[in-house]
Amino acid sequence: MGGTLECFSNFLGSGRRHKKRKQFQTVELKVRMDCEGCELKVRNALSTMRGVQSVDINRKQYKVTVTGYVEPHKVIKRVQSTGKKAELWPYVPYNLVAHPYVAPTYDKKAPPGYVRNMEVIAVSSQVVRPEDQLTSLFSDDNPNACSIM
Template identity: 50%
Template sequence: MGFLDYVSELCDCDWHLWYSSKKLKKHKQLQTVEIKVKMDCEGCERSVKKSVKGMKGVTQVEVDRKMSKLTVIGYVNPKKVLERVRYRTGKKAEFWPYVPYDVVPHPYAPGAYDRKAPPGYVRNVLDDPQYSSLARASSLEVKYTTAFSDENPDACVVM
């Protein structure tokens, strides 16, 4: 038995298991994180962009000051991105709460319509249990609205 064998038995290091456990570690998925942050000037825009630019896993950062929207693309955790923006800028930040107007069945239902929303967007109420019942059409409503629709071939032609 040589000196190296003796030392390797003392250390009892199994490099093969260590390497394979590192290799099997799950990788994060590519995600798009949209955050609403109020920005008034170019300085605010720069500080918001700079706050997430150096994060590990970030591949692309886009800032739309007019819509107060920050878009981060990369292999990141959305909660960590949100916390980082809040911590580094000191501004109130939240996940992007709006969806396009066409996605919500009743965009003017209470809770869906938001005056602060950008043009063509309403609040995403389909995920919120408090307002989701108001934003969805019941079967009775659908029945009556399609009875007088031009798209329905069996519709009433009273109009």
């Protein structure tokens, strides 16, 4: 019975609801910035955001790193409110990818030493690797699979 009374007193007594606490995380974004004014605009917008501990901007790579108790979609919205196009950082170091020079992963716009993240590409579309095309070309199950006419 004590549990029921406690539940009702919590429900009626306090008008506040408990918010889910945000986790400390690092959000990396790709934001195109050409001048110091653009960089300053993005830095000011992010540093005034609640929960942000630090903002690190590498203008040469178009990379913005935000650490703190923030949610990624809210950080993107805040950057977009400055008029800049923002997306989650799509690159990983090339030594973490099995085939870094396959067509969907290799990107000329990537910073030196980085390629596109294959997991992001695999989620957005079906990835066809060159090895898969060759194995379907020569098949023991279908003797007519590789016939030249």
